Amino acid sequence: MTNQDYYKEKICIVTGANSGIGYALSEELLKRGATVYLLGRDPGKVAAAAKKLSSHGDRVRTLVADVTDGAQVQRAIEGAAAEAGRLDMLFNNAGIGGTMQFEKATLDDWKKLIDTNIWSVIYGVHAALPIMLRQGSGHVVNTSSAAGIFPPPFQALYSLSKFGVTGMTECLRYEFAEKGLAFSTVCPSNIATPIFQKSPDGTVHDQLPIPDDAYPADRTAVEILDAAAERKGVIVVPEQPGTDIWRGWAAGDPGTEAFLMQMAHDRRVAYETKGSYF
């Protein structure tokens, strides 16, 4: 099966589909012939995102749910599966950034990060897995982060949540391989999306720039879907330098250690002088 064929006529749910990587994944899935349920919290934003993709006709569908609410997630997933007759793929993609000085993080910031980035994935898998086990097939693709495989400084909250997602997803990959289910962990770094402009409370800061060197979201979606079609476990995108930093960190490579220490210094200086490191 080619990468293109993998998605043809698949019933997919994508959370956090309004913007960023979620929107790009939805668009690319549609191009590859899938039926996509775009899921988001805000009905107006979900409808607008779906409208931009309306050339794909009735393969574009919408679901409204708050991913931090287990009952809403369960209802949305079971509803979509009932309507479509099955559920082939679930993309647990919704998430928020959490780049801040640890000293300034409140316990409410922590709760928000853990609810949105970890519990949303738990709820999604919890709802989808019984359906996929009954089918004897299915593929769950969870969006973690490069910060979920190595620990960038000043992203302690975010890194905590994304390491959790990586550990969970990789465990499940082995656990359900012989049951015919696949699990992939997407680890993007520095992708050109609105995540750079949002603080954990959801406030949008238009004045904050998306970094010039950020990787394009559409290109990211293509790479993710190519790798997921091969049923790859951890998908690092762009593949470099993320993969080398991960391996260097795990191997205790002195160059990687120095790189991360320097990053910590630079980010601290940037925080203390301009309040943000990018």
Next chain:
Amino acid sequence: MDASDYYREKICIVTGANSGIGFALSEELLKRGATVYMLGRDPAKVAGAAGKLSSHGSRVRTLVADVTEQQQVQAAVEGAAAEAGRLDMLFNNAGIFRPQLYETATLGDWQTMIETNLWSVIYGVHAALPIMLRQGSGHVVNTASVAGLDPFPMQEIYNTTKYAVVGLSESLRYGFAEKGIAFSVICPGDIATPIYSKVTDREGRGTETPAHAYPADAAATYSLDRVAERKGIVVVPEQPYTDLWRGYVVGDPGVEAMLVRMAHDRRVLLETRGTYI
């Protein structure tokens, strides 16, 4: 400074100090000259554990707190620091382990494990860090697991929490290095502790400690030697787990095959006996 001197006269708090790795760390810290606040939820068990270490005199102290209660953790950490005049080291060690088939896990199981293994660490760091920043020194040592590095199957709730602790701890290590605050994360493999007796099979029987399990006192000695070097990730025993982790990270086919086989074997055991240990 050698590994023994590193702990002399240090004010330490150890959570989950009643038994297992927490007790072994407390004992070894006391041997190396530290003052140790042993923290646990059950007053009688904390007193019992401290009683066993009473030869160290007034350097053995106790704190009673439930690590899943933020205000209790904050009060205990701040109280100890106020009494002792400072806080040099915090060992966020308390945790629980429960392997199971994912299909049988409830959202309540997730909640319990996340509160005990993850929020406890967040609460501890949240309370200790302002004190350590004011001092300009301090060392936080979090207990994760080799399951925080490798995705051992059939324990994904535990792995989720332990991966998260590794990510947190390592990110903070880089973030606070130039502020004089150190972070280490101990990643134990199979250590001979009561954690196994709390894992029950289908008939409710506690599990035997595996024959290959590493002794807790040796694990504490090794860990404190590495922590004194301000090492970030401390894998104990170092092998085979370090090679396993690195093999996993580079996608080594042998490690991949081992994890796939482990998943199969564990599933069979869980389905037949209710536990794989």
